[in-house]
Amino acid sequence: MNEMNEEISVTCRINGEDVALHGDPAGSTVSVLRARGLFGVRETCGLGVCGTCTVLLNGEPVSSCILPMYALDGGTIRTVEGAASGDTLSALQQQFIESQAFQCSFCTPGFLASAQALLDQTEGELTREQVESGLQGHLCRCGSYEAISEAVRICSRNRGCAADASTGCPAS
Ligand code: FES
Ligand code: FES
Known part of the structure; x- marks a missing residue:
């Protein structure tokens, strides 16, 4: 050099x-x-x-x-x-699976990063508009936007109880 x-x-x-x-x-x-x-x-x-x-x-x-x-x-x-803890996926990763928030998954790590930051920096249940604002700038060629938004909103609704399953999370 x-x-x-x-x-x-x-x-x-x-x-x-x-x-x-x-x-x-x-x-x-x-x-x-x-x-x-x-x-x-x-x-x-x-x-x-x-x-x-x-x-x-x-x-x-x-x-x-x-x-x-x-x-x-x-x-x-x-x-x-x-993001995972050993073999245990984060609550957000798990919710992406349950919401089928990807198809080819190429965009998924990027979405997960911004969605996790959004969850970390907010409290309570997020609205669709808050999620869309937090994830603006992310493109998904497979068009999984609706499922991604749903996964993040469910995670925001359930936050606080994921760490302690005994408390029971609200049904999604
Ligand atoms: S590869 Fe970095 S923003 Fe597109
Ligand atoms: S799931 Fe294929 S690009 Fe988003």
Whole structure:
């Protein structure tokens, strides 16, 4: 690499693991994550307009295709691989399955990231409009929007009881 584009090292936390990354500071985060085997992070447009590559950086959804690697320094990244707890899916992941909120599933990790951030940053049952606003910028070529919206709204309705099944969640 030339002097203007020297490799750098950054440290960050990815899915709960402290890691040191080395490479082109302008290299895309999606490339960095996929090089680490995190293939749930997917790239389509590469322009920041489709939402497919969305991951959480410090709890906020970001388009990893346009996020340069240097921006990860000191950050906490969560991909779809980090959402589950061992073999136990997150409540949102489980609800996507139960609501059949995908067909080919290529867009699903990105939707899950933004939907989880929406749930984390709100309280109570979300309206259709709130979900649509929170997920704007995500495209699904299979047209699963209705089922995705339903999954997120059900999750918002049931939040608070998912961690303790003994309390019993409202019927969906
Ligand atoms: S691949 Fe990143 S927004 Fe489309
Ligand atoms: S489920 Fe196929 S692109 Fe969304």
